[in-house]
Amino acid sequence: MKRHFINPFEAEGEWFKGNVHAHTTKSDGTRTPEQLVEIYKEAEYDFLSITDHSIVVDVGGLGDRGFLLIPGEEICVGRSQAGTLYHLVGLGVEETLPFRDFDYDLDPQSVIDYINEAGGISILAHPYWSGLNHSDMMKLKRYHGVEIYNTSCEYERNTGLSSAHIDGLIVAGRKPWIYATDDHHGADRPNLPLDACGAWINVKAESLSIDSIMESIRKGLFYSSTGPEIKNIAIDDDGVVSVECSPVKYISFVSTPSLGMKFYAEAEPLTGATYPGRPRETYVRVEVTDYEGRTAWTNPIYNI
């Protein structure tokens, strides 16, 4: 079978680690932009996008040569079948979006189109937490991706993992890129872990600049993780997919949902697996999960 995949492991450049969804005291977060930058710098991230509600925070002066700030904003608009709002992250938008946040009567498509027009990327945030079903997501077009994992939703409500939503979308014919983000708010509750540095994307880019990182994200030259490292993806001429990764407990080739295949570690952890593909599948994406339940996700590899 023939696969189509823009393979970040074959692209030129270096890997850069970043979080593209986070809030500060400029909206409903508990930390100032300066404090948040310190947290991510300490954790050796390369870039961060502060995506407060209703405002593109001026991040000039917050970054330095080794730490990049990408401007962004989150906005919640529209009405799903369940009556809930769609949350959209506008990554790379430089000016505050001219829409009212929490506007149930505003068509989310107009926001997506505006973000694209402004040179940004739209990410449909935390569909599970939002109560979206895949029909809600099918109504919209031209968004770049969907959050497969959101740290804040997971830690606070156990509704951070949206893999079924994404697979529903793909089998219905859409081709989203998939993101893991923190959506940091810093809520304070007894025993609640800090929702920072829990999920990220690793981007293969020429350099640590807004243009270079955004261009690579746009092309899909990234994968997502909450812990494990994916070291290589290779696809041969027959469409056989191989993955190499840090030591893990499971490697799953998630495909058209009744197909695909999951591999289990035996005495030793797994550090790779190969999947030949199965008839009638339309895509495959790789998930690797370590012994602590942390996961890395590749973008989908679509059949052509």
Ligand SMILES: [Zn+2]
């Ligand atoms: Zn949100």
Ligand SMILES: [Zn+2]
């Ligand atoms: Zn958010």
